[in-house]
Amino acid sequence: MPLSFIHTADLHLGRGLDHFPDNSLEIYEHLLKTIENTATRNVVDFILFAGDTFNSLDVDISIKKKFLDLIKNLGKHNIEIFYACGNHDFFQSKFYKPFLNEKNFHIFPEYWQSYERDEAVIHGYSFNKAAFKKKMLHDYSPEVTGKTNIFCFHTNISEVSSQHENYAPSSLQEFEKFPLNSYFGLGHIHQHNLIREGKHTIVYPGSPLPTRIIETGEKGFYLVKQNSNKTFEKNFIKSGAEIAELTLDISGVEDFFEIDEMIKESMDNYTDKNNSDSIIPEYLSFKVRLSGNLSPELKKELVKNISENYFEKEVEGAYVWDNTRSNISPKLIAEEKGLFEAMVKTYYNMNMDEVALDNNITDLLEHSDNFNFDKAKNDALLILYSMLKGDK
Numbered sequence: 569m570p571l572s573f574i575h576t577a578d579l580h581l582g583r584g585l586d587h588f589p590d591n592s593l594e595i596y597e598h599l600l601k602t603i604e605n606t607a608t609r610n611v612v613d614f615i616l617f618a619g620d621t622f623n624s625l626d627v628d629i630s631i632k633k634k635f636l637d638l639i640k641n642l643g644k645h646n647i648e649i650f651y652a653c654g655n656h657d658f659f660q661s662k663f664y665k666p667f668l669n670e671k672n673f674h675i676f677p678e679y680w681q682s683y684e685r686d687e688a689v690i691h692g693y694s695f696n697k698a699a700f701k702k703k704m705l706h707d708y709s710p711e712v713t714g715k716t717n718i719f720c721f722h723t724n725i726s727e728v729s730s731q732h733e734n735y736a737p738s739s740l741q742e743f744e745k746f747p748l749n750s751y752f753g754l755g756h757i758h759q760h761n762l763i764r765e766g767k768h769t770i771v772y773p774g775s776p777l778p779t780r781i782i783e784t785g786e787k788g789f790y791l792v793k794q795n796s797n798k799t800f801e802k803n804f805i806k807s808g809a810e811i812a813e814l815t816l817d818i819s820g821v822e823d824f825f826e827i828d829e830m831i832k833e834s835m836d837n838y839t840d841k842n843n844s845d846s847i848i849p850e851y852l853s854f855k856v857r858l859s860g861n862l863s864p865e866l867k868k869e870l871v872k873n874i875s876e877n878y879f880e881k882e883v884e885g886a887y888v889w890d891n892t893r894s895n896i897s898p899k900l901i902a903e904e905k906g907l908f909e910a911m912v913k914t915y916y917n918m919n920m921d922e923v924a925l926d927n928n929i930t931d932l933l934e935h936s937d938n939f940n941f942d943k944a945k946n947d948a949l950l951i952l953y954s955m956l957k958g959d960k
Contacts, residue, residue: 569611570793570794570795570796571613571687571688571716571793571794572610572611572612572613572791572792572793572794573612573613573614573615573616573718573792574603574606574607574612574614574615574616574789574790574791574792574805575615575616575618575720575751575753575771575773575789575790575792576603576615576616576617576618576773576776576789576790577616577617577618577619577620577621577654577722577753577754577755577756577772577773577774577775578618578619578620578621578654578755578756578757578758578773578774578775578776578779579596579599579617579620579621579622579775579776579777580620580621580622580623580656580775580777580779581596581621581622581623581627581631581634581635582596582622582623582624582627582628582631583623583779585777585778585779587778587780587781587811587853587887588809588851588853588885589853589884589885590851593628593630593631593634595777595809595851596631596634596777597634598807598808598809598850598851599776599777599807599808599809600634600635600637600638602805602807602808603615603638603776603789604638604641604642606789606791606805607642607645607647608642608645608647610791611645612647612791613647613648613685613687613688614647614648614649614650614685614690615642615647615648615649615650616650616652616690616718616720616753617649617650617651617652617720617755618652618654618720618721618722618753618754618755618773619652619653619654619655619656619657619694619695619721619722619755619756620654620655620656620657620722620755620756621635621651621654621657622635622656622657623656623657623779624656624657625657625658625660625663632666635667636666636667636670639667639670639672639673640670642672643670643671643672646672647672648672648673648674649672649673649674650674650676650683650690650692650720651667651673651674651675651676651694652675652676652692652693652694652720652721652722652755653675653676653694653695653696653722654694654695654722654735654755654756655695655698655699655700655722655733655735655756656698658694658695658696658697658698658700659675659677659678659694659695659696675694676692676693676694676720676721677693677694677696678693678694678695678696679693680692680693680704680708680710681693682710682711684713684715685715687715687716687794688715688716688717688718689710689711689713689715689716689717689718690718690719690720691710691717691718691719691720692719692720692721693721694721694722695722695735695736699733699735700722700735700736701734701735701736701737702736703736703737703738703742704721704723704736704738705723705738705742705743706742709745710746710747712747716749716750716751716794716798717746717747717749717750717751718750718751718753719746719750719751719752719753720753721736721753721754721755722735722736722754722755722756723735723736723737723738723754723755723756724736724737724738724756724757725737725738725739725740725754725763725770726738726739726740727739727740728757728761728763728772735756736756740763740764740770743764743768743770744768746768748767748768749767749768749769749798749799750768750769751769751771751792751800752768752769752770752771753771753773754770754771754772755772755773756772757772757774758774758775758779758783759772759774759783759785760772760773760774760786760787760788760790760804761774762802765799765800769799769800769802771790771802773788773789773790774787774788775787776788776789776807776809777807777809778809778810778811778853781811781853781855781887782855783811784810784811784812784813784855785810785811785813786804786806786810787806787807787809787810788804788805788806788807789804789805789807790802790803790804790805791803791805806849808849808850808851809849809850809851809852810849810851810852810853811852811853811854811855811887812838812852812853812854812855813854813855813856813857814834814835814838814854814855814856814857815856815857815859816830816831816834816856816857816858816859817859817860818830818858818859818860818862818892819859819860819861819862820860820861821860821862821866822863822866823866824866824869824870824873827858827870828879828882828883831856831879831883831886831888832883832886834856835854835856835883835885835886838854839852852885853885853886853887854885854886854887855887855889856879856886856887856888856889857889857891858870858888858889858890858891858892859891859892860892860893861892861893861894861895862892862893862894862895863894863895864894864895867892867893867894870890870892871890874888874890
């Protein structure tokens, strides 16, 4: 049979999934069962876990037990696990001892190690501390065997834009020296991304669960099969947990509860549409961006209710971001000088120069064609604070 395997990373087991109304352990259990079922149904040879499988080395024992159950269940089907430690779950023998007792579980050390099998050689390394900065690709050259080379490790590729720390840094040029038709199963970047395919296949599967509210869109892992021409066929398997992003223009709305109803309606419309097109994720939350212009009174009420987590309490699965503006004239803003002065005095506990205060507010108004009241307040604070520090 052709070589086949699963490539996953950045599960962050044990992290609180507060952006879902469901129990976090239940969601993690569902993910692990999805991985297990995919592996056994497709009779894969092994699974790559490319770092940050656990969110820390201090997770609840129940989630460790779930992962141990996964290892044992896969062992019954002769499916091996190749495990690279990342910055969140760096190698510590005490933490991994229960897993190492299982014959089908292989953890890479802090240096390169290879496992030769009938169809492939699997190479990898692990972090031995959180801030692992060593450039591991620089000096490594695998032994030539004529078999397919599979790599499993945690790294930050310099050419890939991300918000993640630059741990175990690498560059695309460093991949060039490796044998043709190699598969690089990477971890660290939470968005799934096919970096390169052809003579080398370089893949980030992304986190199979949205670990933060900003991680919207489809989440999952890769089922990989090698074709007869040595290329890799990659199928993205959805995990069943997703955050959908909605943008809602609420211009002209006059009552807060109308906003409430509009959010609920947009969520219902999303599930109705996607229910006809595809399968709705088992676990679904919404990141709702509100835009448009509101009266100052309604804007104030909206900000207050968001700060008090109204939507999280009253609209299950909704997490609201406010990008609206206040409908207020420059004349009225100019009359709010006392507001700016009070804010600056409160934050910095200093007396303000009245002339400087007037001049800066006037300057803001004169150079703003499409005035944003909330931005004006922030800009005023920054300008005045810079003056206090003596900045030009």
